[in-house]
Amino acid sequence: GDSVTQMEGPVTLSEEAFLTINCTYTATGYPSLFWYVQYPGEGLQLLLKATKADDKGSNKGFEATYRKETTSFHLEKGSVQVSDSAVYFCALSDRSTYGNKLVFGAGTILRVKS
Amino acid sequence: GAGVSQSPRYKVTKRGQDVALRCDPISGHVSLYWYRQALGQGPEFLTYFNYEAQQDKSGLPNDRFSAERPEGSISTLTIQRTEQRDSAMYRCASQSGTSGQETQYFGPGTRLLVL
Numbered sequence: 001g002d003s004v005t006q007m008e009g010p011v012t013l014s015e016e017a018f019l020t021i022n023c024t025y026t027a028t029g030y031p032s033l034f035w036y037v038q039y040p041g042e043g044l045q046l047l048l049k050a051t052k053a054d055d056k057g058s059n060k061g062f063e064a065t066y067r068k069e070t071t072s073f074h075l076e077k078g079s080v081q082v083s084d085s086a087v088y089f090c091a092l093s094d095r096s097t098y099g100n101k102l103v104f105g106a107g108t109i110l111r112v113k114s
Numbered sequence: 115g116a117g118v119s120q121s122p123r124y125k126v127t128k129r130g131q132d133v134a135l136r137c138d139p140i141s142g143h144v145s146l147y148w149y150r151q152a153l154g155q156g157p158e159f160l161t162y163f164n165y166e167a168q169q170d171k172s173g174l175p176n177d178r179f180s181a182e183r184p185e186g187s188i189s190t191l192t193i194q195r196t197e198q199r200d201s202a203m204y205r206c207a208s209q210s211g212t213s214g215q216e217t218q219y220f221g222p223g224t225r226l227l228v229l
């Protein structure tokens with residue numbers, strides 16, 4: 001079945017450092033790809049998404065490009081802030097059955113130090 | 115409503131008891147999903163509703179788990195004869211339509227602890 005693999009954390013960075021969190025996927029067909037974020041004490045919220053190959057999703061300074069040739073959707077940010085500390089989940093929509101259930105990676109903890 | 119709501123937010127129960135977890139989706143949303151998230155892991159799919167029809171229950175781990183959405187709005191996930199391994203965060207999400215390109219909006223989750 002479909003699956004998502006993302007880099008293990010925790011990732012610890014200093015403020016204003018460059019961030020990359022790797023995400024690769026295995027899927028039949030052409031899923032939509034998502035990054036969700038969970039801030040401390042809060043629920044999951046969508047950070048960005050891309051629905052077809054070569055699309056770039058962006059939000060709050062974060063970007064990710066849907067790369068079909070490498071089956072990847074890496075998350076990047078040029079300059080992280082302490083407030084970006086959270087758990088980041090990469091996910092794809094599995095359209096092989098009824099509905100569009102999301103298949104998530106295990107999550108990557110990001111810690112940003114001031 | 116503002117977003118997806120779930121209740122209770124925390125539930126502590128004894129092994130063998132039944133529990134019912136409630137999800138109130140965004141008004142008008144057609145699709146409703148239930149996920150379970152173990153500590154340190156990503157959410158895993160349990161079941162999916164299109165209006166009141168349960169169209170996919172392939173993720174329910176065994177027959178102690180059931181879910182309903184009788185009027186196509188509020189949904190209840192029921193776990194009978196709870197076991198310690200059922201302890202997890204249970205998350206509900208709703209989506210306005212049925213397209214895979216749409217965003218799923220998650221509720222705050224219910225943290226279940228089975229003693």
